[in-house]
Amino acid sequence: MHNFITYYLGTGFWTSLLSSILPLIWIFPYALVAMWIELKVSAHMQDRLGPMRTGGWHGWAQPLADVAKLMQKEDIIPVAADKALYVLAPVLVFIGSYAAYAAIPFSPAYIGANINLGIFYIIAVSAIVVLGILMAGWASNNKWSLLGAMRTAAQLVSYEIPSSLAVLAVIMVAGSMNLNDICAAQSGWFWNWFAFGRFPFLFITFVIYFIASLAETNRAPFDIPEAESELVAGYHTEYSGMRFAFFYLAEYANMFTVSAVATLLFFGGWNSPFGAFMSGPVWGLFWLLSKAMVLIFVQIWLRWTLPRFRVDQLMYLSWKVLTPFALANIFIVGLWTVLK
Amino acid sequence: MNWYDIAFYAFAIVTVVSAVGVVFSRNILYAAFALLFTFFGIAALYVLLTADFIAITQILLYVGGILVLIIFGVMLTSRAFNVEVKRGLLKRIPAVLVVGAMAGTLIGVLTTTQWPSSNFSPYEDTARPIGALLMTQFVLPFELASVLLLVALIGAVIIARREKERGAQL
Numbered sequence: 039m040h041n042f043i044t045y046y047l048g049t050g051f052w053t054s055l056l057s058s059i060l061p062l063i064w065i066f067p068y069a070l071v072a073m074w075i076e077l078k079v080s081a082h083m084q085d086r087l088g089p090m091r092t093g094g095w096h097g098w099a100q101p102l103a104d105v106a107k108l109m110q111k112e113d114i115i116p117v118a119a120d121k122a123l124y125v126l127a128p129v130l131v132f133i134g135s136y137a138a139y140a141a142i143p144f145s146p147a148y149i150g151a152n153i154n155l156g157i158f159y160i161i162a163v164s165a166i167v168v169l170g171i172l173m174a175g176w177a178s179n180n181k182w183s184l185l186g187a188m189r190t191a192a193q194l195v196s197y198e199i200p201s202s203l204a205v206l207a208v209i210m211v212a213g214s215m216n217l218n219d220i221c222a223a224q225s226g227w228f229w230n231w232f233a234f235g236r237f238p239f240l241f242i243t244f245v246i247y248f249i250a251s252l253a254e255t256n257r258a259p260f261d262i263p264e265a266e267s268e269l270v271a272g273y274h275t276e277y278s279g280m281r282f283a284f285f286y287l288a289e290y291a292n293m294f295t296v297s298a299v300a301t302l303l304f305f306g307g308w309n310s311p312f313g314a315f316m317s318g319p320v321w322g323l324f325w326l327l328s329k330a331m332v333l334i335f336v337q338i339w340l341r342w343t344l345p346r347f348r349v350d351q352l353m354y355l356s357w358k359v360l361t362p363f364a365l366a367n368i369f370i371v372g373l374w375t376v377l378k
Numbered sequence: 379m380n381w382y383d384i385a386f387y388a389f390a391i392v393t394v395v396s397a398v399g400v401v402f403s404r405n406i407l408y409a410a411f412a413l414l415f416t417f418f419g420i421a422a423l424y425v426l427l428t429a430d431f432i433a434i435t436q437i438l439l440y441v442g443g444i445l446v447l448i449i450f451g452v453m454l455t456s457r458a459f460n461v462e463v464k465r466g467l468l469k470r471i472p473a474v475l476v477v478g479a480m481a482g483t484l485i486g487v488l489t490t491t492q493w494p495s496s497n498f499s500p501y502e503d504t505a506r507p508i509g510a511l512l513m514t515q516f517v518l519p520f521e522l523a524s525v526l527l528l529v530a531l532i533g534a535v536i537i538a539r540r541e542k543e544r545g546a547q548l
Contacts, residue, residue, distance in 0.1 A: 051381055123408075123411065153430060154430070154503050154504070154505060155430055155431060155434055155505055158431075158434050158438075158505075159434050161438065162434045162435075162437040162438035162441075162442060163437065164442075165437065165438065165441045165442025165443075165446065166414075166437075166441065168442065168446055169411075169414055169441065169445065169446065169449070172446070172449050172450075172453070173411060176407065176449075176453060184453065187453075188450070188453060188454075191446055191449075191450055192450075195442075195443075195446060198442070215505060
């Protein structure tokens with residue numbers, strides 16, 4: 039039972055449609071909660087309280103108010119902008135982020151498309167985000183936007199290599215690219231998780247993947263594409279209202295994607311950490327989402343702790359540190375897998 | 379006409395219309411972005427032929443690699459945006475010969491091939507047999523391609539470094 043909807047409703051057009059909009063129902067509340075966590079975590083790290091008034095208890099309604107504000111804002115299209123591409127770009131960015139959700143197994147009973155090449159597909163569709171950002175930067179007709187877009191492309195293309203190499207090590211151990219199979223290979227207690235397998239090489243792989251995935255979500259310390267002290271807001275400088283909200287939502291959707299993929303590859307995905315205790319299709323959903331939320335918290339934590347990288351440091355880290363380590367790791371993990 | 383046919387025609391129209399856009403666009407960046415939809419449509423057609431590995435590789439290499447590189451190159455070239463792509467007719471006779479030969483070959487293949495028209499068949503694991511074949515029967519072309527890429531990579535680095543040194547001397 040890979041998809042409970044097809045189990046109950048059979049296969050057909052409406053089933054496919056329902057399957058494909060289901061992750062959206064998760065993304066919206068998750069993005070609101072993550073926005074609030076980000077506001078509060080950043081505030082407490084800087085020794086302030088953050089939003090305290092909106093909604094009463096610790097400003098819980100602040101993200102709702104922000105969304106209402108964004109929806110009411112005037113939609114401004116600069117006169118000199120390339121109108122067609124300017125309108126298309128945020129949609130393309132969100133399509134790229136959302137397409138990855140098709141292959142994420144949220145629970146043993148729910149995956150949009152249980153394809154054999156799940157993880158390969160997720161790596162491939164993230165390329166559409168790069169093009170959307172390039173399109174936004176160029177269509178805005180603004181030098182900051184263009185510079186931000188160029189930085190994004192350089193950064194994403196560079197960091198795709200260590201992250202793909204890290205994923206490759208896990209694929210060798212699991213012997214499959216199907217995310218459901220990779221997950222099933224880590225069942226049982228938490229010491230069966232791949233993060234603790236082939237110790238310590240797969241844990242190093244996880245660290246490489248996590249650093250590269252931070253860069254792929256364009257978040258600090260890898261936020262030079264939107265570096266607000268140099269580029270105003272990078273590729274989305276000119277965007278306002280709902281179109282800006284699309285970029286914002288895509289960023290949070292991306293954060294969840296990379297965290298979910300890290301969870302699926304290294305931390306057992308929908309498996310319970312305690313063997314058969316609290317495991318099952320619905321608990322699977324709970325475990326995957328809570329493990330991914332922990333990683334999202336770590337992302338927020340790092341963002342507000344570390345200063346921004348310079349461009350040359352960024353390239354140095356990707357090409358001279360992460361890529362050689364990932365290659366050496368692949369060699370060792372592969373040798374171990376063959377000799378075992 | 380079932381959902382499979384509708385999907386096929388929809389993706390075929392996307393592919394052909396965007397390909398026409400690539401050829402006839404006056405703005406070089408519009409052509410590059412139209413190419414995105416062409417690649418995407420072709421990948422979708424591969425999926426409909428149950429060639430999932432080729433479809434995903436198409437997106438990874440052509441959209442994520444080549445197209446990003448093209449757009450990056452266009453954006454780095456100063457004043458490439460405002461230059462109108464030349465669309466006049468040049469060297470008519472060789473052009474007609476080449477295009478005629480190409481069209482003749484394509485039409486010949488199109489009319490003589492027996493097209494298997496079957497309904498949607500379930501997906502099989504395609505990555506495993508492709509990987510096994512690349513490591514056994516086609517290992518020589520595979521290794522040759524990787525050596526070629528390595529040579530190209532080293533060549534690019536050498537050319538880039540030489541230009542940098544020349545720039546430093548000036």
